Structures are given as structure tokens and as C-alpha cells.
Amino acid sequence: MEIFSEFLGRKIEIPDDPRRIVSLAPDITDTLFRLNAQDRLVGISFYCRRPFGKLKNFVRVGSYLNVLWEKLEELKPDLVLTTSGAQREVSYEILERGYKIFVLPVPQTIYGIFDNIKKLGIILNKDMESDKLVEDLERVIRLLKESRFNMRVYYEVYLGGKITIGASSYISDGLKILGLENIYNFKRESYFVPDDNETKRLGFDILLYEPHSEKIDRDFLVKNLEERFGKVKILVLPYDFLSHYGPSFFDEIIVKLRDLILEYVEHGKS
Secondary structure (H helix, E strand, O other), rough: EEEEEOOOEEEOOOOOOOEEEEEEEEHHHHHHHOOHHHHEEEEEEEEOOOOOOOOOOEEEEEEOOOEOHHHHHHHOOOEEEOOOOHHHHHHHHHHHOOOOEEEEEOOHHHHHHHHHHHHHHHOOOOOHHHHHHHHHHHHHHHOOOOOOOOOOEEEEEEOOOOOEEEOOOHHHHHHHHOOOOOOOOOOOOOOOOOOOHHHHOOOOEEEEEEEOOOOOOOHHHHHHHHHHHHOOOEEEEEEOOOOOOHHHHHHHHHHHHHHHHHHHHHHOOO
């Protein structure tokens, strides 16, 4: 099959019906399961976690930036799937080593997530399944919009340092679904290092903090955030939460975020 690659800026040849797929991105692995294509999956990345409890027996082939080449060779994939952004260099190396590869763009909006689902549907001959999945997720969004908050939020995630989001982020779009206004929505960047003084000046109703690990000292974390911002409302999110941009972003993560905020507002539990 000949398909246009935005990553390479040209048409490329990939298998008409790929049957041995390696996914090096959590969002792609999530999508393959949701398209009922998990039987084609032979390898995944160290960071793939969703769907929870269903990835135990898959070979872990690498991370975002590094590939275990011997394991990849043993699997003999007919297609390797990656994303752009941080995986740009490793994607070029996979291509140079002679593997068939397709690179999906990192979405900047929730519609970019839908677009990636549709692209995978085309690649896998799962057009009907991808159409239905997008329709189901759009239905979830409509239901979530029926009961919305009216709050200004500051979101921060630790990625080797503090990072927040601007308007060009699917996370900002996701927050809007729940009626949550990102205080940095006036910034055009997707991700950037925030200035604490500017954050305090802008003001927010609640701070949403996403940790870099499941193993965190929540009390220490909250104390540190209070030292930076004062006695503010802080909701510590689960690890690998809003930073995940597979289909689960809508019917698992945003739904869970709604429930976490409701519980926090009603009971003060973070």
C-alpha cells in the first residue's frame, strides 16, 4: 500500500495488511486494542500501559528514544509504528535499518487524536472500526459537556522539570470539555516551562499536578507546591494521566478527571 507520510513528506510503501506490528508509543498500542487489532501486535514499548492488565505477555522492544535492536530483529515485524516529536531520531534510524515504518503525528488538539485513529484504521483495513470508535468517543464528549465545571486551572507535569501547556495542546482541549479553563490558553505553544510568578499573577481555582512516577510522596509533593504557590487547591493526578493521548483519553481519563474533581470539591480529597 502506498500512503503519504507527513513525517517524511512523501509517499511510502507499507504492507497492505500488516500482521506483525511493533508499537513504540502508548497511544498507538491503546488504539490497536480499541480497533480489535491486538492479535497483530508482537511488540510494544516499555511505556505502554493501556489497556491495563492486558499487556503482560507482550515483548518490550524499547522506549521513546531507544530500541533494543536484537529484540526487534527477533520479532521480524512487517510494520513499526512510532510518533513524531521526541521519537523523530529513532524513527529515522528504524527506517535506515530497513524496517517498514509509519510515523503518526503528536496531536495538538483532540481532533488530532481522532485523526490518528482514522489513519490507523486505514493502515490496518479497519475503517469501519475506526469510524465507530471515533463516533463512540464523540458521544462521550457530548455527554461530558452536559455537566461542566466553571473553573480556571493550572496544569503542571514533571518531564525532567516543570512543564505546562498552552493552547496548542490536546490537553487544553480536553480540559475545555469539562468547562475547565487553562490559564495559559493565551500562549500558542504546546508545552513550555512556566514562570511561577506569572502563574500566581494569572490566578487559578485549582492546580492539577501530574507526577512523573507512581511512587511519589504525595505529602512532600503538596508541601513543595504550596511553597511555590501558597495555600491553593491542589489535585494530584494519577501518573500517566492527561499526558496519554490514545482513545482512553476520552472515555477513561477525562471521565476520571471529572470524578476526581467532583470528589475533591465535595470532600477535599486529592
